Amino acid sequence: MATGIQRVAIFGVRGSTSPSVSVTINSHKASGNFGTPITAALQRAGFDLTIITRTESKATFPSGIRVIRATYTVEELSKALTGQDAVICVVGPAGIKSQIAMIDGAEAAGVKRFIIDDFGWGPGIHGLPEFEGIQSQRRRAWEHAKARSEANPKFTYSGIATGNPIDWALKLFPRMGFDIKQCSAIIYDAGTERFTGTTLEGIGQAVVGVLQHPEETQNRVVKALSIITCQNELLEAFQKATAKEWDITRSSTKALLESGRSKLKAGDRGWILDLIIAQLFGEGSSRCVVVPSREESDAELLGIVEESPHSVVAKVLR
Ligand SMILES: NC(=O)c1ccc[n+]([C@@H]2O[C@H](COP(=O)([O-])OP(=O)(O)OC[C@H]3O[C@@H](n4cnc5c(N)ncnc54)[C@H](OP(=O)(O)O)[C@@H]3O)[C@@H](O)[C@H]2O)c1
Structure with a gap:
């Protein structure tokens, strides 16, 4: 080589x-x-x-x-x-x-x-x-x-x-907002927080x-x-790919923070997922943006394919 x-x-x-x-x-x-x-x-x-x-x-x-x-x-x-x-x-x-x-x-x-x-x-x-x-x-x-x-x-x-290891995480953790079997979604805050x-x-x-x-x-x-995306874009892609209106529940990252922190106090390991999701979707926090755009990233140098919400969802549903 x-x-x-x-x-x-x-x-x-x-x-x-x-x-x-x-x-x-x-x-x-x-x-x-x-x-x-x-x-x-x-x-x-x-x-x-x-x-x-x-x-x-x-x-x-x-x-x-x-x-x-x-x-x-x-x-x-x-x-x-x-x-x-x-x-x-x-x-x-x-x-x-x-x-x-x-x-x-x-x-x-x-x-x-x-x-x-x-x-x-x-x-x-x-x-x-x-x-x-x-x-x-x-x-x-x-x-x-x-x-x-x-x-x-x-x-x-x-x-x-x-x-976020996006296709792996969406498939494995319905608590991240998308329950593929039930075609139901939990949207945290406004669903607009962007993440990498x-x-x-x-x-x-x-x-x-x-x-x-x-x-x-x-x-x-x-x-x-x-990809850099948000929950609302993923929801639209899931609905389109499954040709279904999904049941949507609204929740908040504040509730996730409270639940994660009380689980941590009680010694329940479920705190990790609650706080990871709160960190990912916390409105206005930008905690989970590695870099603001593909152009500023190393994705091209590394040869990483650019994905859309639709192509990510297709991988999750596959
Ligand atoms: N960005 C995210 O949201 C996200 C999500 C998940 C993971 N990650 C990160 O990705 C990395 C890999 O995580 P993963 O989930 O792929 O790992 P994993 O599946 O939990 O573990 C991978 C391997 O690590 C080795 N290992 C486990 N405990 C060990 C110990 N005490 N000492 C030495 N080796 C040990 C084991 O290999 P052997 O049995 O062969 O020794 C195990 O199969 C970590 O840094 C993790 O934090 C990031």
């Missing part, structure tokens, strides 16, 4: 219990984990892939991809990552604390590019205070990657801000795009997007 990046290791591919299920985009298996569509996109683009998984992981992976089980210490990881050109970290929130060891292991192994775990709103997010705990863990790892790249110019990093979304396919392409453009993407957080 002309960019010098060919051998790529990835942390955080959720495995399959059925070895016959291969990694594919838009399959049922792809839902719930970004490592899977990223792996599929990297395979299609012709990278030589290795999956790194925890020694204690119960995951099993499709045959045909090299798998290395490791304890996440710098020493073991530097051995596991030797020979790799790039490393992608897409572990779930519980694994983010291991990122410092992953970065140090990658640098010690001579890896040229480390893609840090984000796939959210990037370091500039002005999120709700309840998410500060997880955000500060991410920040620590990002600052560490930056410091290592400054100390060692052969080691570079990129982050990828993708905003990237489809699973776009998230996979963003990673491929970073590795295919290492110079333009080095030592910064790139801004990916498939």
